[in-house]
Amino acid sequence: RKEVEQDPGPFNVPEGATVAFNCTYSNSASQSFFWYRQDCRKEPKLLMSVYSSGNEDGRFTAQLNRASQYISLLIRDSKLSDSATYLCVVNKVNRDDKIIFGKGTRLHILP
Amino acid sequence: NAGVTQTPKFRILKIGQSMTLQCTQDMNHNYMYWYRQDPGMGLKLIYYSVGAGITDKGEVPNGYNVSRSTTEDFPLRLELAAPSQTSVYFCASSSGTSQETQYFGPGTRLLVL
Numbered sequence: 001r002k003e004v005e006q007d008p009g010p011f012n013v014p015e016g017a018t019v020a021f022n023c024t025y026s027n028s029a030s031q032s033f034f035w036y037r038q039d040c041r042k043e044p045k046l047l048m049s050v051y052s053s054g055n056e057d058g059r060f061t062a063q064l065n066r067a068s069q070y071i072s073l074l075i076r077d078s079k080l081s082d083s084a085t086y087l088c089v090v091n092k093v094n095r096d097d098k099i100i101f102g103k104g105t106r107l108h109i110l111p
Numbered sequence: 112n113a114g115v116t117q118t119p120k121f122r123i124l125k126i127g128q129s130m131t132l133q134c135t136q137d138m139n140h141n142y143m144y145w146y147r148q149d150p151g152m153g154l155k156l157i158y159y160s161v162g163a164g165i166t167d168k169g170e171v172p173n174g175y176n177v178s179r180s181t182t183e184d185f186p187l188r189l190e191l192a193a194p195s196q197t198s199v200y201f202c203a204s205s206s207g208t209s210q211e212t213q214y215f216g217p218g219t220r221l222l223v224l
Contacts, residue, residue, distance in 0.1 A: 008151075031210065032210040042217070043201055043216060043217050043218055044154070045215065046212045087153070087154075091208075091210065098156060099213070101154040
């Protein structure tokens with residue numbers, strides 16, 4: 001199993017719709033989880049952290065499922081500006097304390 | 112605060128040439144990182160540093176070198192450029208460990224011909 005795995009997409013979603021995607025991780029000891037957003041030809045930027053109790057920020061909701069080892073991102077009332085690649089990030093929790101980036105899920109919001 | 116800045120934005124190198132990618136942060140972060148991102152691929156860690164004078168290898172360090180003489184600067188050196196090093200290079204910094212947000216620079220696009 002890959003350390004961090006995401007569906008690459010693309011997800012083509014009409015404006016106003018709700019879209020969700022998941023990310024699975026292999027290390028059950030991982031403790032830190034994030035969603036980053038990366039626009040085309042730009043740097044990644046933190047979208048939100050994912051807490052055990054879930055996390056909501058406006059139209060965005062992130063959830064953690066430790067039993068099944070995945071995190072999810074839900075976007076409600078999608079906007080054209082939500083078109084981007086969403087990177088799942090998990091900390092490695094080995095002797096070296098680093099984070100692992102998933103390859104990302106591409107989202108296209110259609111007008 | 113400018114955050115994390117990188118220079119140059121874009122560079123074309125010939126095979127065998129060398130260059131240094133510059134990275135500076137003004138957030139007084141101890142941790143700094145260099146990643147490369149190939150088209151359609153995730154970020155791969157090249158080198159990282161947990162403080163001035165301390166550097167360590169990441170996942171793909173071959174062909175690169177780093178130094179960290181100050182908290183602010185973390186240059187990445189490419190020796191004997193190869194076509195396989197064509198990529199986008201991102202520098203990032205964070206205040207602490209893997210539980211902290213990483214802040215990225217705008218990236219350097221490198222083409223090796």
